[in-house]
Amino acid sequence: MPAGHLGPLRDSTELLDEREALARRLRDEGYLFLRGVLDLPLVDEARSEVFARLASVGELLEPAELGVFSGRSLRDERVASRGAFWQSVSEGPMLRRLTHGEAMRRVMQRVIGEVPRPHDYMFLRAGVRGRATGLHYDYPFFTRAHDQVFTVWMPIGDVPLEQGPLFIVEGSNRYDDLIAPMIGFDVARDDSRKATMSQDALSFAQARQTRLLSADFRRGDIVVFGMYTLHGSFQNHCEHQRVRLSCDVRWQAASLPLDERYFGPSPGGTTGAGYGELAGAKPLTEAWHVR
Numbered sequence: 338m339p340a341g342h343l344g345p346l347r348d349s350t351e352l353l354d355e356r357e358a359l360a361r362r363l364r365d366e367g368y369l370f371l372r373g374v375l376d377l378p379l380v381d382e383a384r385s386e387v388f389a390r391l392a393s394v395g396e397l398l399e400p401a402e403l404g405v406f407s408g409r410s411l412r413d414e415r416v417a418s419r420g421a422f423w424q425s426v427s428e429g430p431m432l433r434r435l436t437h438g439e440a441m442r443r444v445m446q447r448v449i450g451e452v453p454r455p456h457d458y459m460f461l462r463a464g465v466r467g468r469a470t471g472l473h474y475d476y477p478f479f480t481r482a483h484d485q486v487f488t489v490w491m492p493i494g495d496v497p498l499e500q501g502p503l504f505i506v507e508g509s510n511r512y513d514d515l516i517a518p519m520i521g522f523d524v525a526r527d528d529s530r531k532a533t534m535s536q537d538a539l540s541f542a543q544a545r546q547t548r549l550l551s552a553d554f555r556r557g558d559i560v561v562f563g564m565y566t567l568h569g570s571f572q573n574h575c576e577h578q579r580v581r582l583s584c585d586v587r588w589q590a591a592s593l594p595l596d597e598r599y600f601g602p603s604p605g606g607t608t609g610a611g612y613g614e615l616a617g618a619k620p621l622t623e624a625w626h627v628r
């Protein structure tokens with residue numbers, strides 16, 4: 338990344354007790370970067386829980402807590418259903434205590450200013466070397482009922498830049514030329530266009546003369562952003578084959594209507610295929626070689 342196009346996320350942790358300023362920052366910048374707001378031992382327990390499941394299908398070297406990819410997967414040999422396996426990993430008790438528990442609820446109550454409600458369906462991501470997420474807005478996935486939905490992206494453990502964390506495109510919440518044509522776009526109902534851009538993030542940032550904002554994430558940090566904030570993730574470049582573990586969960590005011598796809602004991606997810614539609618349900622395989 339040329340230095341001019343990479344920048345730091347602005348830390349808004351000190352605004353957590355100032356509801357108006359917090360809301361203004363989210364509105365103005367399209368995101369909130371909040372450091373150390375989660376219970377750190379719980380992050381460690383959630384990480385161990387997920388990594389133990391990946392190790393059980395041969396994807397991690399022992400000790401599994403280090404999260405080092407083994408270079409192979411026995412997932413399809415050992416589990417009857419990819420979707421059922423991924424749902425059970427995504428609903429692990431420690432993970433859910435972290436992602437849907439009291440600390441998260443307190444933070445989101447402050448952000449939303451009302452009793453918050455998280456989606457039951459969540460996107461757990463175990464990214465091996467070479468994995469990245471292309472540029473997109475979350476609008477086409479989550480705004481069927483209304484657009485007052487917020488994504489919470491959370492590293493589950495430290496995720497330094499070399500492991501390919503989330504980035505936010507600075508100022509993208511004011512890109513009216515991209516936002517206006519997106520209004521009404523529902524990715525599950527309109528297959529004539531794609532939610533993810535084909536342009537790579539760096540050339541996009543160069544063309545727009547903007548920066549990709551990210552951080553060396555530490556356990557306990559979160560980023561909250563709205564449906565009109567362009568984002569993606571960098572490629573995992575870790576030489577030691579460490580898996581980048583993170584999740585993203587959507588939150589809204591409990592008083593607002595629900596998009597039923599994402600709630601209940603067996604949520605269908607965006608397309609209705611349940612947890613089986615997620616990239617996370619696929620066995621881990623390295624996407625490319627750094628050298």
Ligand SMILES: O=C(O)CCC(=O)C(=O)O
Nearest residue numbers: 462470488490569570585
């Ligand atoms: O973690 C990633 O790779 C992408 C996350 C994302 O797109 C999201 O949180 O909406």
